[in-house]
Amino acid sequence: MRALRHLNKYFLKYKFRLIIGLIITIIARIFAIAVPKFVGDSVDIVEQYINGEVSSISEVKSGLMTNILLILGAVLISAFFTFLMRQTFIVVSRFIEYDLKNEIFQQYERLSLNFYKKNRTGDLMNRISEDVSKVRMYVGPAIMYSVNTITLFVVVIGYMISIAPMLTLYTIVPLPILSISIYKLSVTIHKRSTVVQQYLSKLTTFTQESFSGITVIKAYGIEEQTQHDFKNLANDSKDKNLDLAKVQALFFPLMILLIGISNVIVIYIGGKQFLDGKIEDLGVIVEFIIFVNMLTWPVATVGWVSSIVQQAEASQVRINEFLSQEPEISNTVTEHTPIQGDVVFDNVSFTYDDTNIVALKNVSFEVAAGETIGIIGKTGSGKSTILDLIGRLYDVSQGTIRIGNTPIQQLNLDELRKHIGYVPQDAFLFSDSIKNNIKFGKEEASDEEVIEAAKNAVVHRNIIGFSKGYDTVLGERGITLSGGQKQRVSIARAIIKDPKILLFDDCLSAVDTETEEEILNNLHKISKNKTTFIVSHRVSTAKNADKIIVLEDGKIIQQGTHNQLVSQEGYYKELYLKQLSEKEI
Numbered sequence: 102m103r104a105l106r107h108l109n110k111y112f113l114k115y116k117f118r119l120i121i122g123l124i125i126t127i128i129a130r131i132f133a134i135a136v137p138k139f140v141g142d143s144v145d146i147v148e149q150y151i152n153g154e155v156s157s158i159s160e161v162k163s164g165l166m167t168n169i170l171l172i173l174g175a176v177l178i179s180a181f182f183t184f185l186m187r188q189t190f191i192v193v194s195r196f197i198e199y200d201l202k203n204e205i206f207q208q209y210e211r212l213s214l215n216f217y218k219k220n221r222t223g224d225l226m227n228r229i230s231e232d233v234s235k236v237r238m239y240v241g242p243a244i245m246y247s248v249n250t251i252t253l254f255v256v257v258i259g260y261m262i263s264i265a266p267m268l269t270l271y272t273i274v275p276l277p278i279l280s281i282s283i284y285k286l287s288v289t290i291h292k293r294s295t296v297v298q299q300y301l302s303k304l305t306t307f308t309q310e311s312f313s314g315i316t317v318i319k320a321y322g323i324e325e326q327t328q329h330d331f332k333n334l335a336n337d338s339k340d341k342n343l344d345l346a347k348v349q350a351l352f353f354p355l356m357i358l359l360i361g362i363s364n365v366i367v368i369y370i371g372g373k374q375f376l377d378g379k380i381e382d383l384g385v386i387v388e389f390i391i392f393v394n395m396l397t398w399p400v401a402t403v404g405w406v407s408s409i410v411q412q413a414e415a416s417q418v419r420i421n422e423f424l425s426q427e428p429e430i431s432n433t434v435t436e437h438t439p440i441q442g443d444v445v446f447d448n449v450s451f452t453y454d455d456t457n458i459v460a461l462k463n464v465s466f467e468v469a470a471g472e473t474i475g476i477i478g479k480t481g482s483g484k485s486t487i488l489d490l491i492g493r494l495y496d497v498s499q500g501t502i503r504i505g506n507t508p509i510q511q512l513n514l515d516e517l518r519k520h521i522g523y524v525p526q527d528a529f530l531f532s533d534s535i536k537n538n539i540k541f542g543k544e545e546a547s548d549e550e551v552i553e554a555a556k557n558a559v560v561h562r563n564i565i566g567f568s569k570g571y572d573t574v575l576g577e578r579g580i581t582l583s584g585g586q587k588q589r590v591s592i593a594r595a596i597i598k599d600p601k602i603l604l605f606d607d608c609l610s611a612v613d614t615e616t617e618e619e620i621l622n623n624l625h626k627i628s629k630n631k632t633t634f635i636v637s638h639r640v641s642t643a644k645n646a647d648k649i650i651v652l653e654d655g656k657i658i659q660q661g662t663h664n665q666l667v668s669q670e671g672y673y674k675e676l677y678l679k680q681l682s683e684k685e686i
């Protein structure tokens with residue numbers, strides 16, 4: 102139960118609703134136990150008539166009618182309060198579920214990229230959906246049924262003892278057996294449903310991947326093989342479901358069996374006691390039969406609730422494991438730190454934790470505010486890593502990065518990122534309208550600003566070519582943009598932000614050279630007072646930069662202007678000549 106203590110703050114938050122829930126439950130139960138009493142009384146009236154203690158049939162009729170009305174009233178009131186009980190406890194559990202999901206999501210967003218590398222997406226999704234649902238079963242149904250069972254027990258058993266103590270004892274003897282059996286059954290059900298769940302997620306992942314890779318599947322003509330793999334997986338999943346169905350099918354028969362045993366005990370022992378004169382009225386036996394049936398479900402829930410609590414505990418342990426993680430990179434500076442555009446890399450080295458790949462080795466360079474720097478190098482030479490370090494997606498392993506003469510760690514992280522416009526290598530667009538995707542860079546941007554940014558990114562003409570223009574929805578529900586269009590929408594998103602530092606990570610790779618030229622010209626105009634980093638494989642993209650650095654295996658092997666670099670032997674000149682001849686071809 103240690104892990105579940107995390108939820109106490111939420112119980113405290115909703116304490117008034119929970120207290121009301123408790124009171125309502127008690128009221129509902131008190132009215133519920135009035136019903137067997139009135140039924141018992143009715144049997145007594147008939148018994149007295151049979152025994153000749155009451156001779157007037159009209160007196161019997163009116164007595165029975167009064168009891169029927171009382172039963173009806175008690176049932177209605179009890180049902181109404183039971184409805185309110187569900188409304189309070191279940192509603193509170195939904196509130197807590199909502200709060201907990203928000204807490205986890207907020208934590209996910211705080212955590213650094215390394216966290217996402219160490220944990221699989223499926224696992225992250227499971228904790229926020231599956232695990233939270235299991236915890237909700239504890240804060241909702243488990244607590245509701247526990248309160249219900251406790252109040253019913255205290256009220257019903259107290260009343261039963263007051264009218265027939267020995268019969269009460271015999272009646273409740275089989276109940277713990279019921280509890281334990283249901284508990285054991287619930288544990289098995291849980292184990293098997295976890296396996297079913299695992300198979301379900303395997304199936305989901307398989308189908309999802311097949312749909313995403315449908316082009317590859319069709320192009321390679323492997324539909325049949327995919328179908329075969331799916332069939333195997335679905336078959337295994339079906340077998341696990343059948344295993345689960347078998348134990349689930351035992352749940353109700355087991356309950357009915359144990360209710361039956363309790364009923365037989367009441368009739369047998371109650372009947373004997375009546376004959377021995379230890380019980381005066383037959384009505385008591387009828388009352389007890391109703392009580393036993395009333396108690397059975399709550400007793401069964403003791404077992405069920407114990408297994409819910411166990412599952413919730415296990416889920417909360419998993420949730421807490423993520424909640425307790427501190428982000429490797431966090432904002433430790435709360436005061437305002439103005440961001441200047443000049444960037445200095447001073448002997449920076451960087452190793453990726455998970456792969457131990459040394460991506461940068463003693464890299465040093467300077468870019469003045471408003472300057473443009475081109476970064477050229479072979480694939481895997483560390484270009485993207487430089488940009489990631491500027492945005493503090495990772496912290497340097499050695500050396501210092503200074504922005505405006507302040508080490509980057511001493512800058513307010515929120516402010517730093519607010520002043521960075523980043524266009525990643527794989528342009529990522531959300532399933533939303535093109536307009537909103539661009540406005541992502543600046544929530545409050547006007548339509549004119551969106552159009553202006555799109556024009557500068559040379560994507561405006563493409564957008565107005567779609568029938569819904571800027572309101573065109575992208576992604577699964579909408580149209581798919583070409584690689585080059587995606588890159589340009591992503592550039593528009595960075596431009597609209599009007600940041601101090603622009604980071605372009607090979608983001609013109611999918612556009613033709615003419616469009617590239619046009620974008621670069623526009624960028625040249627808008628990035629006058631911005632420090633711009635342009636990572637590229639193409640000399641044409643970087644050649645107009647104020648400074649170019651050439652990377653190889655994480656080290657700077659050349660730096661200078663385009664003219665300086667083409668006039669010296671080395672990687673840059675070779676690349677330039679190669680790309681020049683390709684262009685001529």
Ligand SMILES: Nc1ncnc2c1ncn2[C@@H]1O[C@H](COP(=O)(O)OP(=O)(O)OP(=O)(O)O)[C@@H](O)[C@H]1O
Pocket residue numbers: 453455456458459460478479480481482483484485486487526607
């Ligand atoms: N997230 C990561 N985790 C672990 N290793 C990484 C990660 N990203 C990059 N690397 C490794 O670091 C090295 C530098 O990668 P980086 O992405 O900076 O190169 P790049 O020059 O941008 O390459 P490309 O031109 O292909 O984009 C590579 O060897 C790469 O495998």
